[in-house]
Amino acid sequence: MRVTFLGTGTSQGVPVIGCNCPVCASLDFRDKRLRSSIHLEIAGKSLVIDTGPDFRAQMLREQISKLDAVIFTHEHKDHTAGLDDIRPFNFMQKKDMPVFATTKVLNQIKREFAYIFEEVKYPGVPQVKAETISKDEVFEIEGISIHPIEVMHYRLPVLGFRIGDFTYITDAKTIAPRELEKIKGSKVLVLNALQSSHHISHFTLDEAIEMVHLIQPEKAYFTHISHKLGTHADVERKLPDHIRLAFDGLKFDLV
Template identity: 50%
Template sequence: MIKKAELLKITFLGTGTSQGIPVIGSKHPVCLSKDPKDKRLRVSVLLSWDNYNYIIDCGPDFRQQLLQNPISNLSGVLFTHEHSDHTAGLDDIRPFFFRQGDIPVYADKQVIAALKRRFAYIFADENRYPGAPAVAINEIKENTPFKLGNKVAIPIKVLHNRLEVFGFRIDDFVYLTDVKSISKEEIAKLTGVKVLVVNALRIEAHHSHFNLDEALAFIKEVQPETAYLTHISHLLGFHKEVEKILPKKVHLAYDNLTINI
């Protein structure tokens, strides 16, 4: 039996959608906001407990995020899916590789194949470039929990339009991103969750993401103790204004927010 650690610390490294906020060249009022909570890097979280540090998704802002939230070791990287805003920063594991050796990555078969195409030099078995990092592959399979340090992660399958995406439950924390739909069977895995993180892209409907109303309906169905919204675009509105209309115990996450469970 795996011993449950006393404390799980969650740091939101990024809470923005694929273009981040501000969007390059945009004159939208939210993109021009001076409020730091309206500045959002691409979506990622850091999970820390004991001496473990796991990242969920490693997007193009990964280096900047860890300069703002430094850690001395990286226990592994979990990938939800293969889209660029969730994977493009993989090369920036290099400092950890040089200190630790191969960095564990956790992803399903489809994501591993996509990473091998994009980062062939990282996954190469022969004629490796001397400065390239290397990884230890751990394949995630549906309905198969897997070990993370002294904890267990439960994969949660959702659909991002037609693309399968994995979220994760660790203890009583659940992280879901890029959700448009989720089956009743997967929702059953969320029973008793204390903290739920889920995407809420904007006010208007979207073909592959929950909008705000859909995210709130999902939260109401799951009934976590507390919920945080992430993967947010500038079209959702100003952080301070959206916070005012959210139900009790539902909050907008923001970059560098830290919570403990």
């Protein structure tokens, strides 16, 4: 499995429009964060988790020319707004794009992208095959088994996903004991760490570190990062050796 961080920023991205704080003004490329998403290459298959507003730019930057499916964590715009840009994959691959999400998320997508799901479609709109998933059932994409993990984004259920020894979680504030058991044993864990100060719906940096200590993966990466966390260089210096801040374009292989 090869994991590529397409974006590691929060809903506004970094830099934030109109902000001149040290993070937004930073010249370090690691402090330039598009909205959170990852790309997975597994056994010749290409999967994306979440298509945020920056999806097109992310696909171009990483030169991704094949996509077998899209999986959604939840319905917020910073995770779904780029869905229209699957069209080139429809044209190249000459097939509908399988889109995996819970019923609630699919219903929201159908409202926001109503033109995709109309009975009589305008020529050239995205071609989607909606696939319903549940937090309690393992599902497969092209023979790849994916285990959903429910986390709470304040009061909103969000799905994380475990594939083999890799677990990806974003937009979490709490994780129930039953769901934690699904994560334990992961070699690599990706977790959101928004900022240092309290937030109603996201892990703070300290809360994310505590969660890593509880789950005990071999390696952890933090994502969904706000400009309020601090510069990449400053924060990394304070982290234990097995925990790193992810950054846009970061890649690693997991055997």
